Amino acid sequence: MTSTVLTVDDLSIIHPARRGRQANTAVDRVTVTADAGEIVGIVGESGSGKTSLAMAVAGLGRVTDGVIGVGRVRPGPRMSREDRAAVQMVFQDPHASLDPRQSIGRGLRELRKLHPRRTDWIDDVGLLARVGLPPEVLDRLPHQISGGQAQRVSIARALLLRPTLLLADEPTSALDVSVQAQILKLLKELRDTDGLTILFISHDLAVVRTLCDRVYVMRNGVVVESGRTAEVLEKPRHEYTRTLLDAVPGGTARTGAEAEPSRSRGTAPVLTEAPVRGAS
Numbered sequence: 001m002t003s004t005v006l007t008v009d010d011l012s013i014i015h016p017a018r019r020g021r022q023a024n025t026a027v028d029r030v031t032v033t034a035d036a037g038e039i040v041g042i043v044g045e046s047g048s049g050k051t052s053l054a055m056a057v058a059g060l061g062r063v064t065d066g067v068i069g070v071g072r073v074r075p076g077p078r079m080s081r082e083d084r085a086a087v088q089m090v091f092q093d094p095h096a097s098l099d100p101r102q103s104i105g106r107g108l109r110e111l112r113k114l115h116p117r118r119t120d121w122i123d124d125v126g127l128l129a130r131v132g133l134p135p136e137v138l139d140r141l142p143h144q145i146s147g148g149q150a151q152r153v154s155i156a157r158a159l160l161l162r163p164t165l166l167l168a169d170e171p172t173s174a175l176d177v178s179v180q181a182q183i184l185k186l187l188k189e190l191r192d193t194d195g196l197t198i199l200f201i202s203h204d205l206a207v208v209r210t211l212c213d214r215v216y217v218m219r220n221g222v223v224v225e226s227g228r229t230a231e232v233l234e235k236p237r238h239e240y241t242r243t244l245l246d247a248v249p250g251g252t253a254r255t256g257a258e259a260e261p262s263r264s265r266g267t268a269p270v271l272t273e274a275p276v277r278g279a280s
């Protein structure tokens with residue numbers, strides 16, 4: 001039996017007028033669900049309301065109307081620390097989400113101190129292996145690892161807390177195409193091996209096609225189309241979806257992990273990425 005992990009029911013988000021900006025309806029009566037072990041995509045161009053939606057689901061953003069549920073958790077400003085841990089986020093700029101003065105190992109130790117019971121299921125070396133990183137990374141500072149490695153660290157930090165839902169907001173948009181494909185492959189593997197449920201947010205339909213089981217197409221705060229990814233992309237019903245498809249090089253919206261030769265998974269360290277600093 002499938003169980004629903006994420007319910008976003010009739011959500012509206014209106015950012016109030018401020019400093020000369022008008023009030024803005026960023027999300028307009030949006031309904032989204034994700035079942036356990038599903039990778040659900042939210043796709044739309046910049047400004048369509050994707051991040052406003054994600055922040056609300058994380059309990060960090062404004063909710064004007066509607067109801068959000070993640071398992072038994074009701075995301076919002078009054079969530080307990082324990083409930084907050086249930087929704088983990090991975091962002092576009094991996095280096096920005098890591099403390100620059102802290103080694104990767106020390107960062108993990110702090111996280112374990114905050115959530116001792118939630119994090120005792122795996123040690124640091126085992127955790128890094130899950131995201132394809134060698135133990136040496138523990139001693140490095142964030143600027144001493146590549147963008148792709150830093151994104152793997154962000155994913156590891158999220159996994160450590162055994163989240164009910166992983167929210168990934170443009171997690172590969174700042175990475176080189178080859179590194180992007182590796183990160184997408186990792187997310188897919190984590191879903192396959194751990195049954196992780198992922199809400200994957202992107203402006204890039206090609207990336208969504210590679211990864212997502214179902215997709216919601218957002219435009220100006222409204223979901224204009226949704227369904228199984230293959231169906232939506234092969235038979236787009238909405239003009240806007242067609243426009244997004246046309247923007248994909250070659251028009252086929254095919255790229256990334258599918259095209260990548262298979263690599264041994266699990267404990268094999270991935271060190272093929274050149275240590276490009278701030279690969280953004």
Ligand SMILES: Nc1ncnc2c1ncn2[C@@H]1O[C@H](COP(=O)(O)OP(=O)(O)O)[C@@H](O)[C@H]1O
Pocket residue numbers: 015016024025026044045046047048049050051052053
């Ligand atoms: N904190 C905020 N205050 C006012 N307006 C905002 C705020 N955050 C986002 N917006 C506006 O809401 C709309 C949707 O933005 P956002 O959710 O960031 O979309 P996306 O992630 O799809 O680019 C945009 O018009 C943006 O300018």
Ligand SMILES: [Mg+2]
Pocket residue numbers: 050051052169
């Ligand atoms: Mg955004």
